[in-house]
Each structure stands twice: as structure tokens, then as C-alpha cells.
Amino acid sequence: xxxxxxxxxxxxxxxxxxxxxxxxxxxxxxxxxxxxxVLSKVFPxxxxxxxxxxxxxxxxxxxxxxxxxxxxxxxxxxxxxLGDQDxxxxxxxxxxxxxxxxxxxxxxFDRTDEGKIYQRPFGGHMSNFGEKPVRRACAAADRTxxxxxxxxxxxxxxxxxxxxxxxxxxxxxxxxxxxxLGVIALEMETGEVVAFHAKATVFATGGAGRIFYSSTxxxxxxxxxxxxxxxxxxxxxxxxxxxxxxxxxxxxxxLITEGVRGEGGILRNSTNERFMERYAPNAKDLAxxxxxxxxxxxxxxxxxxxxxxxxxVLLDITHLDPATIMKRLPGIREISIQFAGIDPIKxxxxxxxxxxxxMGGVPTNYKGQVVxxxxxxVRGFYAAGEVACASVHGANRLxxxxxxxxxxxxxxxxxxxIENVRSGEIGLKELPADFADRTMARLNxxxxxxxxxxxxxTRLELQRTMQKHCGVFRFNDMLIEGVAxxxxxxxxVARTEIKDKSHVWNTARVEALELDNLIEVAKATMxxxxxxxxxxxxxxxxxxxxxxxxxxxxxxxxWHKHTxxxxxxxxxxxxxxxxxxxSVETIALKTRSY
Amino acid sequence: xxxxxxxxxLRWRCTRRAMLEMDLLLGEFLDRVFPTLAPAQADAFVILxxxxxxxxxxxxxxxxxxxxxxxxxxxxxxxxxxVK
Numbered sequence: 001x002x003x004x005x006x007x008x009x010x011x012x013x014x015x016x017x018x019x020x021x022x023x024x025x026x027x028x029x030x031x032x033x034x035x036x037x038v039l040s041k042v043f044p045x046x047x048x049x050x051x052x053x054x055x056x057x058x059x060x061x062x063x064x065x066x067x068x069x070x071x072x073x074x075x076x077x078x079x080x081x082l083g084d085q086d087x088x089x090x091x092x093x094x095x096x097x098x099x100x101x102x103x104x105x106x107x108x109f110d111r112t113d114e115g116k117i118y119q120r121p122f123g124g125h126m127s128n129f130g131e132k133p134v135r136r137a138c139a140a141a142d143r144t145x146x147x148x149x150x151x152x153x154x155x156x157x158x159x160x161x162x163x164x165x166x167x168x169x170x171x172x173x174x175x176x177x178x179x180x181l182g183v184i185a186l187e188m189e190t191g192e193v194v195a196f197h198a199k200a201t202v203f204a205t206g207g208a209g210r211i212f213y214s215s216t217x218x219x220x221x222x223x224x225x226x227x228x229x230x231x232x233x234x235x236x237x238x239x240x241x242x243x244x245x246x247x248x249x250x251x252x253x254x255l256i257t258e259g260v261r262g263e264g265g266i267l268r269n270s271t272n273e274r275f276m277e278r279y280a281p282n283a284k285d286l287a288x289x290x291x292x293x294x295x296x297x298x299x300x301x302x303x304x305x306x307x308x309x310x311x312x313v314l315l316d317i318t319h320l321d322p323a324t325i326m327k328r329l330p331g332i333r334e335i336s337i338q339f340a341g342i343d344p345i346k347x348x349x350x351x352x353x354x355x356x357x358x359m360g361g362v363p364t365n366y367k368g369q370v371v372x373x374x375x376x377x378v379r380g381f382y383a384a385g386e387v388a389c390a391s392v393h394g395a396n397r398l399x400x401x402x403x404x405x406x407x408x409x410x411x412x413x414x415x416x417x418i419e420n421v422r423s424g425e426i427g428l429k430e431l432p433a434d435f436a437d438r439t440m441a442r443l444n445x446x447x448x449x450x451x452x453x454x455x456x457x458t459r460l461e462l463q464r465t466m467q468k469h470c471g472v473f474r475f476n477d478m479l480i481e482g483v484a485x486x487x488x489x490x491x492x493v494a495r496t497e498i499k500d501k502s503h504v505w506n507t508a509r510v511e512a513l514e515l516d517n518l519i520e521v522a523k524a525t526m527x528x529x530x531x532x533x534x535x536x537x538x539x540x541x542x543x544x545x546x547x548x549x550x551x552x553x554x555x556x557x558x559w560h561k562h563t564x565x566x567x568x569x570x571x572x573x574x575x576x577x578x579x580x581x582x583s584v585e586t587i588a589l590k591t592r593s594y
Numbered sequence: 595x596x597x598x599x600x601x602x603x604l605r606w607r608c609t610r611r612a613m614l615e616m617d618l619l620l621g622e623f624l625d626r627v628f629p630t631l632a633p634a635q636a637d638a639f640v641i642l643x644x645x646x647x648x649x650x651x652x653x654x655x656x657x658x659x660x661x662x663x664x665x666x667x668x669x670x671x672x673x674x675x676x677v678k
Contacts, residue, residue, distance in 0.1 A: 050612030219617040341676045505602040
């Protein structure tokens with residue numbers, strides 16, 4: 001017995017997270033008759049998958065000719081050749097199957113006149129190996145994620161999946177051999193800490209976009225799975241790659257659509273200069289996302305930002321006719337008033353490049369198994385969705401591939417668990433005597449800390465540091481300084497203090513525990529970004545510019561490889577990109593241009 | 595359950611939602627406006643906070659009308675919230 005005994009519940013499988021990937025995995029497991037528990041910090045249909053609007057891609061060819069191989073090519077190119085080609089082939093080949101399955105689960109896809117799933121074009125999706133845009137995105141109006149989550153949840157109810165709602169997973173349980181035997185979790189309603197002892201543990205905890213000060217991610221996205229994996233000795237892969245949107249409301253993160261600049265919106269700095277004229281004399285404010293984001297960051301870094309901290313620029317539409325704003329941009333006016341306290345008819349909107357999606361994560365293979373540095377599966381451990389790095393998105397994700405990722409790899413991880421359980425490869429091994437000690441020590445430290453750091457202030461410092469030192473456009477000296485700063489913040493996180501020591505609904509404790517996870521993601525991101533001395537996909541460095549030798553700043557000779565951040569020693573390892581697909585020819589390296 | 599615990603639960607359900615917009619809006623409302631509500635309005639807010647984001651957001655941005663009069667009062671207050 002552990003010296004710190006806690007209640008133990010036994011399951012065939014425990015899934016952490018009830019967004020799209022967790023629910024999809026749970027369907028496989030429950031329908032196969034496995035006793036399955038799903039833990040979630042919130043009610044499943046409140047998961048962040050709801051925020052996905054665009055659609056899910058699949059080469060159904062309902063509107064015009066399409067092929068999974070073309071989809072695969074687009075995804076490899078989108079990833080800037082950092083994606084693993086076996087996983088990308090698997091995902092693109094499986095796409096039609098999982099989308100049709102979802103339709104059979106009751107997903108209300110938009111339809112063509114003939115009753116087929118309607119498909120629309122989406123950025124980066126092309127026919128015939130990059131020739132011309134193709135209609136590949138399947139959607140349910142602008143609420144695809146919401147509809148998907150409902151369809152998956154209802155299917156789980158039918159399959160008798162057991163949900164543990166408003167529970168927060170705290171740590172993985174691993175034994176001496178490294179096998180994962182479940183998780184330790186906290187029930188918020190009672191404060192009780194319980195072990196979920198399982199043959200298989202599936203992480204589907206989503207991303208960690210809240211490490212940045214400006215993020216489109218909901219507050220729930222605190223990287224809990226990444227923190228737990230890192231503390232359990234699992235390396236995190238390609239954490240330097242984060243997708244940003246140029247115009248989020250400063251401070252709030254809420255998106256201001258590109259349509260505002262399309263209607264004539266102008267970006268200005270603290271001297272009221274229309275600075276995009278210097279960076280993109282022709283396209284100006286309508287230049288591509290990365291060009292606009294880089295220009296904004298350069299203005300801020302060179303001291304021409306606005307506000308008391310000089311940390312944002314302004315998006316100005318005050319020169320437009322108020323009637324035009326009311327007619328064409330009413331939603332944006334509402335958002336500006338509510339989230340920036342600004343009526344854009346009268347004053348410009350404060351904006352900054354804003355974090356949107358995490359490409360890296362817990363390393364997995366295309367079967368959804370978490371893998372060690374040499375590619376060997378970690379017995380009993382699986383992951384899918386944004387928490388995982390299969391790696392299908394590589395250095396940059398293609399729109400609509402995130403919903404596809406969670407369907408394909410949610411299902412694949414479920415199927416692999418079933419196979420591993422039935423073959424006897426994994427079973428309910430005895431828990432080590434000290435399995436709960438580390439977690440209980442962490443909780444005890446939090447309960448007894450005095451004179452410690454304030455959780456909200458420390459989180460804010462972490463977020464501001466990530467935004468300033470490791471944002472959308474990166475500078476070597478800022479990154480070096482950022483590593484030192486984030487390690488200082490880690491010391492504060494290790495001594496956070498909460499005033500409320502009660503058990504029932506102690507949200508202060510939960511927020512402190514979330515911060516324990518955010519700091520692991522922040523370290524992994526900063527250290528990996530500092531190390532990667534090239535520009536690739538979403539990772540763009542000032543000192544790795546576009547040259548004839550290294551187009552777009554990409555350095556394939558030295559950096560065509562994945563990073564693996566280890567918490568132990570705060571060190572980096574590397575592994576090669578898998579260039580060999582499952583059945584087709586390798587899509588050879590070439591310059592990424594659109 | 596004690597009042598403080600009930601409020602903590604409500605805070606969790608207001609600030610851990612699917613959409614960032616609703617996290618921000620409901621969290622701000624809870625801090626600034628909720629303590630000033632009449633009991634019937636507070637009850638109406640709890641019902642509104644239990645809605646899913648894609649049900650509540652159209653009420654807040656005015657694209658859908660609220661049929662319950664007390665809920666409509668609270669929605670009007672929500673609409674006036676300015677996130678700091």
C-alpha cells in the first residue's frame with residue numbers, strides 16, 4: 001500500500017478530456033464493451049472543440065474530383081515538410097471514412113441539392129498536387145465543432161460511457177518499467193483525490209493556448225495533459241510551433257476578422273503612422289497574415305506600440321462612414337465595445353497577434369500510441385487531438401485539419417487500445433506502493449505554503465513573458481532572455497500560495513494546479529523556440545531570413561528534424577521527420593510557396 | 595452547500611466554457627454585476643449561465659430575443675458589460 005492511501009477506481013480505459021478526440025475515442029472503447037471512464041473539467045459539450053467553425057476536411061469528392069493523395073500533399077506542404085508522412089497519409093486516407101461515420105452518428109452536415117454532404121473550399125486545400133483550390137471542407141453552417149461535439153456525446157450516452165464531469169486529472173501513474181497505469185484526479189465538488197487505475201490511459205486534453213497573454217483559446221486550455229506527461233518523464237515534441245492570428249483584441253484575445261481590413265481598416269502605431277506602407281507597399285494592410293503579424297511585432301519591439309506598456313497597435317476604421325460600419329461590421333463593433341471598451345466608430349481598436357493553435361504536443365505514432373524518443377510505444381499510454389503530436393501538422397496546420405485530426409486519431413487510439421487489451425499486451429498491473437506520493441506532496445505543498453507567490457499574478461507574468469519573448473515573430477536575444485525569465489517564473493510557480501484551503505469547490509486550488517501545467521508548456525515552448533535557429537512554418541525568426549540558400553529562412557540541412565523537450569534537465573533532444581509514407585512515394589522536400 | 599462554495603461553482607461554470615468570449619463576459623459579470631442583482635435576477639443568471647455558449651451568445655449579441663422577462667433584464671445587463 002502507498003503510505004498516502006487514496007481511493008482507487010478500476011477501469012479498462014480512462015480518457016482525460018471530453019472534447020472531440022476524447023469523445024471519439026470513448027465511442028470506440030465503449031462500443032467494444034470496454035469499461036470506459038471519461039474525465040473532464042467541464043460538461044463535455046462545453047469543451048473548446050465548440051469554437052471550431054470552419055469545417056472538417058475529407059476528399060469525398062462530392063462537388064468535384066478529389067483524392068486523399070492530393071489532401072496528403074497539401075498537408076505535407078502546409079506542415080512545411082515537418083509533418084510525419086506516415087501519419088499524414090493515414091489521416092488523409094481515413095478522412096472520408098470518419099466523416100461518413102460522423103454523419104451516421106447524426107452530425108447535421110450542410111447538404112447539396114442532391115442530398116450529399118456539401119463541401120466548400122478552404123485555404124491551402126488544392127486539387128492535383130497544388131494546382132487549384134478544391135472544395136474539401138465539410139461543415140454544419142458556422143457551428144461545425146458544436147454540432148460534432150453533440151453528435152459524439154449523444155453516441156457516447158448510447159454506448160454507456162461513464163462521465164466524470166468537473167474532475168481535474170492531476171498526474172499520470174507510471175510504474176518502474178515506464179508503463180502507464182492510469183491517472184490521479186481531483187473531484188472539484190468534494191475535493192476528493194482518487195486514482196483511476198486502468199489498462200489504458202488516453203490523453204485528449206486539448207491545447208495550451210493560455211500560455212500566451214493574447215490567445216483566442218478559452219480559459220480551459222491550460223495544457224493539463226502536457227504538464228502531466230512532462231512531469232511523468234515524457235518528452236514534448238515540436239513545442240516551438242504555434243499558429244497565430246494577426247488581429248486579436250489586445251488583452252482579451254477575441255478575434256477581429258480579416259474582413260475589417262478588407263472593408264478598409266488601417267493599422268497604426270503610436271505615432272499614428274500607417275506602418276504597413278513601409279512593410280508591404282502594395283498590399284499594405286491586406287498583406288498575408290504572417291507579413292502583417294511580423295510588422296505589428298516589429299513596431300511594438302521598436303517602441304512604437306501604443307498604450308501605457310506600448311504593447312499593442314491600433315486597427316483604425318474611424319475614417320469609414322458609420323453607416324458602413326453598422327451595416328457591414330456590426331458584430332465587430334459589438335465585440336470592440338464589449339471586449340476593448342472602444343466604439344470603433346469613434347476610436348481605433350487595440351490589437352495584437354494572438355495565439356490560436358498548438359502544433360506540437362505529446363509525441364504519438366499514427367496509431368495514437370504515445371512514443372518515447374526512439375519511437376517505441378509507451379505501454380498503456382495513448383493521446384489524440386491538440387494535446388498530441390502525431391505529427392500531422394508539422395510546423396503549420398492547414399485549416400479544417402484540426403477537426404479531422406481529432407476524429408481520425410481519436411478513433412485510432414481507441415482501436416489500438418482495444419487491440420492491445422485483447423492481445424493481452426496491456427492489463428491491470430498492480431499499482432506501485434508510492435504511486436500517489438508525488439501528487440499528494442504537490443497538493444500538500446500548496447496547502448501549507450505561506451509567504452508564497454500569488455497565482456493570478458504569476459500566471460499573468462508567464463503569459464506576458466511568452467507573448468513578448470516568444471510570440472509570432474522571434475528574435476534571438478529576446479529568446480535567450482525569455483528562457484532565463486521563464487525559469488525565474490518557474491521558481492515562483494513552485495511556491496504559489498492559496499488563501500483558501502477548503503476542499504469543496506476550491507477553484508483557487510484548481511487554478512494553481514492549472515498553473516503547474518502552464519509552466520511546463522511555457523518552458524518547453526521557449527526552450528525549443530530558442531534552439532531552432534531557422535524559420536519554418538509558424539516559427540519565424542528575425543535572424544533566419546529568406547535567402548537563396550535558405551528560402552523562407554528554412555534550413556533543411558540542420559533543422560529538418562523534430563525537437564523533443566525533456567522536463568528533466570530542461571534539455572532538448574531530436575528525432576528525424578518520418579519521410580516514408582505508408583503506401584505512396586515520399587513527397588520530397590521543396591520550398592513552400594503559395 | 596455553503597454560499598461561498600455555491601459561488602465558486604458558479605464562477606467555475608462561468609469562466610471555464612467553450613468560447614473565450616463567454617469566459618470573459620460571464621467572469622466580468624460575476625465580479626461586477628452579480629452582487630448587485632435582485633434574487634430573481636440572480637436565479638435567472640444561473641439559468642443563463644447553464645446554457646451552452648452557442649445558445650447564450652446570440653442572446654447577448656442581440657441576434658435572438660429572450661422570451662422570459664427576468665432573463666431579458668439580465669441579458670440586457672450582460673450586454674452592457676465591458677471587459678477590462
